[in-house]
Amino acid sequence: MGNAVSLPYKDRFFELRFESIGGLGAHVGGQLLAKAAVLRMGLNGAHFSSYGSEKKGSPVKSFIRLGPPGKLIRTSAPVETPDVVVVFHRALLADPATTAGLRAGGTLIFTGPPDEVPDGLARLPRTAKIIRIDAQRIAAEENSRPNAVLIGTLAQAVPFFDGDILLHALNDQFSHKHPDVAAGNAAAFCRGMAEFELLPGAGQADGDVPVIRSDPLWGYETAPPGGIILNAGSTAWNDLSTSRTGWLPVLDADKCIHCGMCDMVCPDLCLVWHAEDNQPVPAATKLVGVDYRYCKGCLRCIETCPTSAMTREPETPGLAAQLNKPLFPQLVS
Ligand code: SF4
Ligand code: SF4
Known part of the structure; x- marks a missing residue:
């Protein structure tokens, strides 16, 4: 490994948060990115995800923290003020918590079809870079996953990421277990690099997006008596x-x-x-x-x-x- 790539900040970490739904590959995508940063870019990196039951459809957050080689990462706290937020499903943008904490000069990448501008974008900083990519469609067309497309877009959106390095990391991640998907992943990644759109003027707010710390819905003061489950996941109102x-x-x-x-x-x-x-x-x-x-x-x-x-x-x-x-x-x- 030669010299480490240069991060934009000396006094703090560069932080990314992937907002997703189980089954779209956010956890594996975050792992891949942090591994590439540590093993191929000479950086310090940490990655972890938070999710509920491990199944399709559950909310997933994946956190990546990068630092220069001399700066150890001693925190495993969730990323609350990210430089980059990547949204794997456009339905998540309806929830303000998805983009909470995005820095004024940060980057939002979200998946969505051309011409669709979700309502939630107006609360983002006018100085943020906002990027739309139809990751689900591209992934479906290339027989790949949205994570391959979105990592391709990240490679273009973040100046210190190198497309060749991330593509190699993507190939390595899947080539042993799933050699049959390598070509599709590479095609999806390259389309992610090429087919994104910048949405200038979509953000309307000034300054950083406020941090949202959501309290648990139920605590010892608010839990219903008798352990009653008020919103069971198996009712006729469930939506998959x-x-x-x-x-x-x-x-x-x-x-x-x-x-x-x-x-x-x-x-x-x-x-x-x-x-x-x-x-x-x-x-x-x-x-x-x-x-x-x-x-x-x-x-x-x-x-x-x-x-x-x-x-x-x-x-x-x-x-x-x-x-x-x-x-x-x-x-x-
Ligand atoms: S019932 Fe289902 S499996 Fe059978 S022919 Fe129709 S679509 Fe196919
Ligand atoms: S209809 Fe049932 S089997 Fe077919 S894709 Fe939907 S969940 Fe799966």
Whole structure:
């Protein structure tokens, strides 16, 4: 390793925070970035993530702290005032905590389709660099993950990151376990470097974004009596839409033979069956589609379908709402 790269600050660490949802690769992306900084860029680095149950759909935060070689990193506190925030799913921007603490001269990278400017951007500093990249679409097209695309964008957005170094780190991370995905990851990374858009004028505020420290919802003074769970994760109100990573299962009714194989493998029972008029149930029930509210996009139904009636389609904005067949029509407002 030659000389270490130069960080922009001498008196403090350079800090990044990845805001994500389980299944989009934020934890692995943060690990990869910190490893590349330590092993290939001569820096000191630390990385850790915070998440709840380890499954698709849970909120994930991943923290990376970088320092020059002579400055030891002795803190493992969450990054509260990041230089860079990377948002892996655009739905997260609705929550002010996602961009909380971003420094006035910092950088926000978020995934979102072209032309869509989420409301939450106005509360960002006017001096911040705001970048949009359609990471989910690119990842889906390249058979990769959003983390590969977003690390490519980071390589362009942060001056001391080197694209070649990060691409090598990405290849090394996956080449042993998943050599089949290396080409897709490299393509996704390169598109992340090339296809992002700067959004000048999107931030409207002055100074750093205020830090938000959220208190636990329930403490000893506020917990409901008897250990009652007021918001169970398994109710009919649960919504798994944000777990999907760019793909939707779509039913072609003309090809469906109503065999039920897809329903047997669907882990969330989100396929919708209707009885034909004047026919006894269940003998003549037919598959009519998917309730996308409960579909986490695992695509097992597609792998199982014997007639290719269920196919994988890119999830464009509004497509799920357009094709949705509600399991519980009484819940639809
Ligand atoms: S992708 Fe298919 S199997 Fe997976 S949750 Fe959605 S409908 Fe069910
Ligand atoms: S597995 Fe395919 S053919 Fe069978 S019910 Fe499901 S979509 Fe229809």
